[in-house]
Amino acid sequence: MESLNSQFTSAISQSDLAVPIGVVDYQGDVSKKRFDVYRNNVIVSLLEALRQTYPAIEMLVGKDFFQALALTFIEKYKPTSPIMYLYGKEFSQYIHGFEPLDKYPYMADVALLEYNRVQSYHAEDAPVIAGENIAEFGTENFGDLRFEKHSAVYIERSVWPIVSILVANLGGGDMRDVNLEGMEDALIVRPECQVDVHSLQAGQVVFYQALFSGLTLNEAYYKTVNVVMDFDLEYSITMALTHGLFQKVYL
Amino acid sequence: MNNVVEQSIHNQNDRTYSCLLNANFAGAGFKSEHFEDIFKSQAKIGFFEVHAENYMGAGGMPHFQLDKIREHYAISLHGVGLSIGGEIPLDVDHLARLKALNERYEPELFSEHLAWSSHGQNFYNDLLPLPYNTQTLKQVCEHINQVQDVMGRRMLLENPSTYVIFEQSTMDEIEFITEIAKRTGCGLLLDVNNVYISATNHQYDAKQYLNDFPIQHVGEIHLAGHAVDEDEKGNPLLIDAHDREVDKAVWALYENLIQKTGVIPTLIEWDNELPSWDILKNEADKANKLLANASCHSSNKLAG
Numbered sequence: 001m002e003s004l005n006s007q008f009t010s011a012i013s014q015s016d017l018a019v020p021i022g023v024v025d026y027q028g029d030v031s032k033k034r035f036d037v038y039r040n041n042v043i044v045s046l047l048e049a050l051r052q053t054y055p056a057i058e059m060l061v062g063k064d065f066f067q068a069l070a071l072t073f074i075e076k077y078k079p080t081s082p083i084m085y086l087y088g089k090e091f092s093q094y095i096h097g098f099e100p101l102d103k104y105p106y107m108a109d110v111a112l113l114e115y116n117r118v119q120s121y122h123a124e125d126a127p128v129i130a131g132e133n134i135a136e137f138g139t140e141n142f143g144d145l146r147f148e149k150h151s152a153v154y155i156e157r158s159v160w161p162i163v164s165i166l167v168a169n170l171g172g173g174d175m176r177d178v179n180l181e182g183m184e185d186a187l188i189v190r191p192e193c194q195v196d197v198h199s200l201q202a203g204q205v206v207f208y209q210a211l212f213s214g215l216t217l218n219e220a221y222y223k224t225v226n227v228v229m230d231f232d233l234e235y236s237i238t239m240a241l242t243h244g245l246f247q248k249v250y251l
Numbered sequence: 252m253n254n255v256v257e258q259s260i261h262n263q264n265d266r267t268y269s270c271l272l273n274a275n276f277a278g279a280g281f282k283s284e285h286f287e288d289i290f291k292s293q294a295k296i297g298f299f300e301v302h303a304e305n306y307m308g309a310g311g312m313p314h315f316q317l318d319k320i321r322e323h324y325a326i327s328l329h330g331v332g333l334s335i336g337g338e339i340p341l342d343v344d345h346l347a348r349l350k351a352l353n354e355r356y357e358p359e360l361f362s363e364h365l366a367w368s369s370h371g372q373n374f375y376n377d378l379l380p381l382p383y384n385t386q387t388l389k390q391v392c393e394h395i396n397q398v399q400d401v402m403g404r405r406m407l408l409e410n411p412s413t414y415v416i417f418e419q420s421t422m423d424e425i426e427f428i429t430e431i432a433k434r435t436g437c438g439l440l441l442d443v444n445n446v447y448i449s450a451t452n453h454q455y456d457a458k459q460y461l462n463d464f465p466i467q468h469v470g471e472i473h474l475a476g477h478a479v480d481e482d483e484k485g486n487p488l489l490i491d492a493h494d495r496e497v498d499k500a501v502w503a504l505y506e507n508l509i510q511k512t513g514v515i516p517t518l519i520e521w522d523n524e525l526p527s528w529d530i531l532k533n534e535a536d537k538a539n540k541l542l543a544n545a546s547c548h549s550s551n552k553l554a555g
Contacts (some may be wrong), residue, residue, distance in 0.1 A: 003338050004338070004381075004382065004417075004419065005337060005338045005339070005367065005370045005379075006370065006371070008370075008379060009370045009371070009373065009375060012375065021418075022382070022417050022418035022419045023415045023416075023417060023418075024415065024416060024417075024418060024488070025415065025416070025453075025482065025484075026416060026452070026453040026454050026455075029484075029486075031415065031482050031483060031484075032483070033483050033488065034414040034415045034452075034488060035415060035483045036480055037414045037488070038379060038380075038414065038415075041377040042375045042376060042377045044252070045376045045377060078375065079373065079374040079375075079376060080372050080373060080374060081345075081374060082304050082307075082331075082332025082334075082342075082345055082368065082369070082374050082376075083304055083308070083332075083348075084304065084306045084334075084376065085304075085308060112484055114454060120311075121308075121311050121312060122308025122309060122310070122311050122313065123308070123309055123311060124310045125309070125310035125311065125314070125492065126310075135310040151309070151310075152310075152311065190311065193311055193312040193315050194265070202553060240311035240393070242409070251337060
């Protein structure tokens with residue numbers, strides 16, 4: 001026979017299952033309504049966790065649709081950790097396979113951007129490398145410098161204008177102003193504890209990812225210009241330093 | 252050779268906090284939305300309680316704010332995800348995270364629930380009920396012993412609010428909790444709103460429950476608001492919603508209790524439908540008045 005906790009969690013997860021054996025009201029009667037308080041608490045709290053992580057998706061699809069979408073997700077995916085900001089990792093992938101949203105192919109990428117924003121918000125604190133830290137090495141050594149990615153930094157590539165979509169929905173903009181033909185790669189940074197999202201120019205993703213992989217500045221530069229003709233090195237380095245992309249620089 | 256350049260970073264672990272707890276003033280649940288108002292108003296608050304799980308990320312804003320709060324106020328670390336009342340072994344990784352928070356913030360109070368929330372691979376994000384019998388007593392005591400061993404400190408165990416009872420129970424809640432405190436040496440967190448909810452839902456006398464409660468072990472009191480509903484039979488069904496002001500009936504039970512016991516660190520919990528800081532502070536002020544009376548009329552009978 002199933003343990004009491006197993007019966008309890010099964011009945012929470014499947015509303016058509018009977019209340020577990022022995023669970024009664026004070027008069028000894030089975031009360032579905034009383035048991036359903038637990039069921040509702042679980043579902044509402046998980047729905048709220050998804051709303052917290054995915055506000056732009058909720059704006060995009062509307063409150064009612066989001067709730068229906070989230071409930072089908074919750075039925076399939078329960079948290080595996082008591083740390084709720086980790087919950088909903090599979091939401092982007094789930095949306096990708098969610099047929100009613102087939103007409104909105106950018107939705108899954110926007111969801112991944114939102115999940116990574118939350119992870120950035122909670123990421124480890126680390127010092128930020130600024131211009132003066134680089135200057136200490138002397139200009140003759142610049143090409144040989146290596147960098148370590150800051151723990152709160154995320155990069156996401158997309159064939160959709162995910163940054164513009166996010167800003168249109170969270171920043172008080174208008175989706176009608178977003179050109180859905182435009183591709184955008186996103187950069188998530190966290191200066192001063194606040195998470196910001198920026199779009200990257202051609203080549204920047206290749207360049208930053210090359211640096212994050214441990215290549216020197218020179219190596220990363222040559223790797224980038226091999227694939228992108230009009231790469232702006234100075235702009236990209238300035239942007240990296242102003243937005244705090246690195247937590248370590250070394251020779 | 253690696254020539255590493257790192258900016259100096261504030262190391263929170265180097266600090267030692269002094270005990271800031273003043274039980275004559277009620278505490279409040281800390282919410283990040285209130286952070287600025289708390290400091291702007293230089294709020295006179297007994298302590299701030301935080302849900303431990305909200306501070307289990309590595310860094311960022313949550314820790315920035317809690318560091319600031321900790322510099323000026325006493326802290327109560329309140330776990331909601333350890334699943335002490337569950338059938339499965341405690342999650343040792345989660346326990347390690349609690350220990351790390353305990354070491355980082357040196358909270359004056361530390362508590363968890365007589366409830367469970369994890370089973371199999373999953374976490375259910377609610378405080379689920381358990382039957383009270385010799386088997387669950389043994390399980391809960393083993394879990395509490397493990398928590399206190401790992402944390403290196405005494406924990407407070409909170410009485411639950413419940414909507415159902417179990418035919419599998421062979422003892423009542425008071426017997427169960429009294430025996431846990433006796434066997435493990437843990438302290439108790441007495442949630443007066445939970446007492447009122449359970450007493451109403453299961454039709455017993457809340458005042459009698461409080462009279463019978465092993466009050467000598469209580470290290471903290473919780474007060475919160477609840478929602479009112481009814482079951483299929485039309486019997487009252489109160490729900491522990493933490494989304495409004497403390498009910499009059501709960502204030503009355505609390506007043507009666509602290510008149511007898513003297514001051515005990517008291518917390519106003521408000522987790523949903525979050526009000527402005529002023530409204531939450533006003534609830535704490537209501538408790539302050541009762542605490543002031545209690546300290547005048549009664550000496551503190553609790554063991555230290």
